[in-house]
Amino acid sequence: MEKSFPIKYEWDIVAIRKSVRELAREHGFSELNQARIVQSVSELASNVVHHAVEGMVQVESVQGEGKAGIRIIVQDFGPGIEDLDQIIRLSESPTSMEGYGLKQVRELMDEFSIRAVDGKGTYVSVTKWKDESDLRPSD
Template sequence: MAHAPGDDGTGGSRAGSSAGAPQAAPATYPVRTDEDLITVRHAVRAATVEVGFGLVDQTRVVTAASELARNAYIHGGGGTVTIEFPRSAGRRGVRLVVRDEGPGIPDLEAALVDGFTTGAGLGHGLGGARRLMHEFEVHTEPGRGTTISVTRWTAQ
C-alpha cells in the first residue's frame, strides 16, 4: 500500500472517499531550513504522482511549491507546507497550504505583479505560482503572517 507523503506507514495513511477509491491523507512539513525546502519539493512531487498528474503538471505544482515555500522561509521566517488531496466533480487535485508567522505582505497587489521583489529574486514568485495553479488564495495580515492556498486539478 502506498503511503501519504511524510507518513511513517504505521497506519491511517489512507482514508476512504465517497468515490470509493482510497485517498491520501494530508501531510504537513516544516519549512525552517534549506533542507526542508528540498523535502517539500520531493513530497510535492510524490503527491502529484499519486494523484496521477503528467510530467508537465507535476512540474507546475512542484515549481509553485518551491516558490511559495521559499517565500515562507525567506520572507516569513519559516512556516509549514500542508499537502492535501481534494476531490471535486470527478477530479482529483493537489492543494498546498503554505503558512508563515512573518510580517505579512504589506502590499499584496504589488507583490503579485511580475518583477516585484523585496530581495535578490527575479520577482516571479507569487505571480508565477498563481499562474501555475488553478486556484490561488492569499490571506495576509501585517505582523500576523501569511497563508497561501493553491490547488491544481486533474482533467475530468
C-alpha cells in the same frame, strides 16, 4: 491524503519538493503537472524562508465538481506582507520583477488565493486539478 511539512531552512525545501512530487505522482498527475506542482511549492516555500521566520506546507487531496486535485497550503508565521494589494498588482504586471514568483505560481496552478495579516503571517492556497494529460497512460 494529507501531509504537513514544517519549513524553516533552505534545505527543508529539498525534502518538501521530493515529498510533494511523490504525492503528486501517487495521486496520478502527469510528469508535466508534477513539475508544475513542485515548482509552485518550491517558490512558495522559498518565500517562507526568505521573508518569514518559519512556516508550514500542507498538502491534501481534494474533490470537487466531478474532478480530483491536490491543494497546497503554505502558511508562514512572519510579519505578513505589508501591502499585499500592491504586490499582487506588481505580480500582474508583465514588466515588474517584484512579485514574479507569485505570478509564476498563479500561472502554473489552477486556483490561487493569498491572505496576509500584518504581524501574523501570510497564507497561500493553490490547487491543481487533474486534466487530460493526467488521464493518458504512460508509455
